[in-house]
Amino acid sequence: MSSIALVGNPNTGKTSLFNTLTTSYEYVGNWSGVTVEKKIGNLKNGAGKLIDLPGIYSLHPLSRDEGVAAQYLIEESPxxxxNIVDASQLERNLLLTLQLLEYGKPTVLGLNMIDVANARGIHINQTILQSRLGVTVLPLIARTGKGSVQMLSILEESSAIPAVKFKLNYGEVVERAISSIEKELRSIKDLPxxxxxxxxxxxxxxxxxxxxKSRIDVTGLLNICESCQSELQIKKLALTLPQWIRSNRMEYIRNICVEVLDTTAQKPHNLTERLDSVLTHRFWGLPLFIFFMYALFKTTFDWVGGPLSDIVDGLISGPISDGTNSLLQTIGASGFTHALIVDGIIGxxxxxxxxxxxxxxxFLIISFLEDSGYMARVCLLMDSTMERMGLNGKAFIPFIIGFGCNVPAIMAARSIEQPKDRxxxxxxxxxxxCSARLPVYALFAVVFFPEQQAFAVLSMYVMGIVFALILCKVFSKYLFKNESSVFIIELPPYRMPQIKTLSRSTWEKGKGFLRKAGTIILAGSAIIWFMSYAGPGGFDVEMDHSYLAKFGGMIAPLLEPLGFGTWQAGSTLVPGFLAKEVVVSTMNIIYHAPDTAGLENQISQVFTPLSAISFMAFILLYIPCLATVGVIKKETASWKWTFFSIGYSLALAYIVSFVIFQGGRLLGWS
Incomplete structure (x- = not known):
């Protein structure tokens, strides 16, 4: 089966085209750095496999994800x-195109976002572009699927796509060096x-x-490169060898653009520029972002999400629970089985x-903001703040992804160029x-802050960001001294997200939560229920005499200064290491609540508003879940940094909760 590589600049629509051409679905966002490793899918027509490589501006890698593309091309040879390019940014995109044409493999140029280019008054002569580059040029609108049928038809017989015979002359000195290197490479097999x-x-x-270096002694090759650089200097050319090669390519690209681009009808101020004048304003930009975030949480917890959650709660505590009870009684299930299913699993x-x-x-609203192009602007707005703290604005993208799940967010950090920032x-x-903590916030917010649910939950998100920035400053100063940070980000055009894209993106983000409900939370609920059902005295014991109570009682004294020193609270925190969602399911089992209203009533008797804030802060900050710990180990390749992340977060959680509760008591809060 043939393999076809999909390559292009960041934010040119590669992943959208990948989803259209294959039977799989990958995360799509209107910003650079969405694809952080190669993804493989089967073409819908069965013609082969399509490999979606990370977005790159050049084959010379600046970050780990960009290195994936160059490594794939040298090692696996598709x-x-x-090559998918942004038709509205043709000149910039063609720099990578020339490097790919020099690779020599059969190539199709996907001229994407042709609608955006036309809307801006930019028109491209496809015939001349095809003639100058010597490859098939196909206009596309990847996010709507326009042109995908034609692309699949071309790829059906990838062997029929003509090989590229592109050759750009780099001048006598460089051409001589190229010939010398080619002679040295003849001994290496399977090279492109x-x-x-x-x-x-x-x-x-x-x-x-x-x-x-892994194949041959490269001393001779490096000597050729040094000799070539010396010859350029002798000719008094104030350029390094890489700069000379790039300048030749850029000159060739400018000549092509003069021939193929018609910009006579280009509009001086498009919609994106007009919106940016407001949304990225130096004074109004950040307050507008905060307002949008508040509206997001208000919609999630008050206007829409709250009533829908009440409906789901009614279904689970009503028809589902009653129906299960009736079924178990009909089939004569034992008391143990009845309690396990109703109290443990359903509860x-x-x-x-x-x-x-x-x-x-x-997730739906966040997906809308992502696909519209607004989130890239947020990174720009946050850059000055984050730079003062030791990071650059590009790191804000993984932070936003982290609102869904920390695991893919950490993997998205691969798109950050500097090792220190990464x-x-x-x-x-x-x-x-992450979304796993959201049920805890929502539960406590509705009990203790019913009139300010959105603000209470938003404050937890803001608290996480604030402590991240503070610790970033501390870590930058003491752990990563003398390491600079560079901020480069592309601002994509604004666009109205499509319903299909939004629904798929929302589902992909949310299905992980449902998957946990059917696996980790299900297993965790069964284990927690059994620990509450059994004790040293046997089975079906009083909850206060169960193994769960004894286990939680060992931790309770440590939590006393934080305002929630009960065995019940202690019992919820340790299983929360597996998945933070288990905290709420454990509470449901411990308090034996028939529905959410019953659980809320029990919590209102055990916690106070002050201890509730302390508990929410502890859940926010204490040790990452098991999956997050695993991916930290994988990305850092270090147990030292992995244990450091566990240790500092646990210490931070304890200190912050202690200050909140004890400080609140000193101020007379309850």
């Missing part, structure tokens, strides 16, 4: 390439186009150099599923309020 490898070596591509899992509508509404983002990511 049968054909699809030798001229392409030679050019990448002259450009000092670290991925290509590392690959060659535990159902207590979490009540919050599904709120979680999906939150490590800091990874270590601080667990402070972002």
């Amino acid at each position: 049968e054909a390439l699809i 186009n030798h001229r392409w490898v030679a050019l990448q070596l002259l450009e000092q591509n670290p991925v290509i150099l590392q690959f060659l 535990g899992v159902g207590g979490v599923l009540v919050f599904v509508p709120q979680i999906f509404i939150l 490590m800091l983002t990874t270590l601080l990511m667990p402070l972002m309020s």
